Amino acid sequence: MIVRRLVFSISTLVAASSTFAEMQAIDDMDLSEISGKGGVYLSGEFAINKNGGPLWDDPNEVAGFPTGSRPIFDTAGNIVGSEECENGICGLRLAIKLNENSEGWYVLDDISGGLSFEGLTLQTETLQTATNYDVWVDGDFQQEEVDDEVLKIGLPGTITFNDFKFKFAVANNGEFGVPLEDGTAFRQTEIFGVQLDGDITVGGNLLLFPVD
Template identity: 45%
Template sequence: MTSKVLYLAALLALPALVRAELQPLEDADLSRLSGQGGVYLSGEFSINKNGGVLWNTPSSNNPATWQANERSCAIAGAASPESCGLRIAIRSEANGGWYVLDNLKGIFSFEGLTLNTRLIDSGFGGDGAAFNQDVLALGLPNEVRFKNGSFAFGVANQGGWQNKAGGVANGGNPAYQQTDIFSAKVDGTIRMQGSVLIFPKN
């Protein structure tokens, strides 16, 4: 019997809750409120999992037989060609060479990437108090997972890749040079800690 009475009382109170309306807050009321803001991100993305769009995969692993729009990223001496991934090239000086992140591909997923603001008003050897501004805080993901990830880091005399073994007729450039410093294949999980602070510049 008691449960029926409570159930009936809850039903009678429901219309009163439904009729509730939003009321504006005065400045004095707002000043007593506090909150937190930010973004928490998780996701997965694939980079050139099946090869990039700039080059077709040739039928052989011999650079001398490739057409202008063909390239293989298989290791030297491999029996069959392999599609190539993303290429990023950065030139640090106007008349200098290029740093390249080449053949970047694979599946990358992360959990716990945060984005918010943080007030810097202390620390940094005393500079924080003088700075006294908000900065953008990028919290590193708790976990980053790699599946069939690969890349090569090297230096080159040009930003775009060219076929050194090819002739001018098929888009080659015998003067092209690239030296890979190291390459890596990554499968597994990396745990990360810390954050990156992005300071505004006037």
Template identity: 40%
Template sequence: MTSSRLCLALLALPLLARAELQPLDDRDLSEMHGQGGVYLSGEFSINKNGGVLWKNPLSNNPATWAVNERSCAGAGAATPESCGLRIAIRTESNGGWYVLDNLKGIFSFEGLTLNTRLINSGFGGDGAAFNQDVLALGLPNEVRFKGASHTFGVANQGGWRNRAGTVANGGDASYQQTNIFSAKVDGSIRMQGSVLVFPKN
């Protein structure tokens, strides 16, 4: 390209940058086609430095903890460890509780999609009768975990109680929790597929 052509091209750039958006009339708008949806990527952390409900005690001996202290260190650990988020679900009115305890860490994902999808076929013939839009959540291509941990267990109460503590410092000798498994995750998981959310009248 000669220098004169290069100068002309550079002079034309401001004119292109000043181009204005023009409104579309109804006829032009009706000829436009598009596809809706949202593509999400992000990172969030859950209590990676411990939760806000309990302070970190000075020792791992529950008998010495104050009402607002708790350690989530493993059995036999030399030093206390701060606790993460606790989620408790009661499946029956007079039943026990399923708990996801000490949930913390950093979670990141890329490629979570959110859009609508028309279901008018399939599903053993029920799709044609349904004939409505559903919300479609496309699973992310990859979910990454850094320092993530959780414990799954069952308990007789939703909130955590210190069995070894006295009533004066918030203890409850009747409290029982059985931890079924604990996990710590560092790495990534590849996912495929989608989740459909059907409306209900």
């Protein structure tokens, strides 16, 4: 069964993220077969905070600090300082507190940039055989007969990163620049940063399917 579908919805992404993902290297003959089949062919880009975000880059929203910088507050909610973002563009900030009793937050901060591609393909098809990587038989992993509907994501060959970056940090509060209730000033320590620019080559397919 070959289908031509776009999978846009957030719900699907939620569902898909819970499925078992298996990366299979495929040879060029397989590649050529795939290119001849139906499905949807996507060109375009994904980007995060390409031109900044709505919280810290909108001059109309919070008065008292310059655009492209992040305000730091005191316990009364007054702006007492600001931190300038790199190139004047503030990225997305994701803060996670694992333990209720902990004061520490893990932070992926200043996530921004994009990746563009031509030829990401999406199709679903019925998989007849699959490799069982738990069983080694006759010098190879065992091939098993299956009958699974899989979502096959054909990777585009070349993905171009456009100034994609993020920082890993730890902080004492989830909200940037907000002191703790006891008056302790906001504090964040950056552990490392990552920046990606240029082309990477990714071939083959990503198969997504549910398992028990």
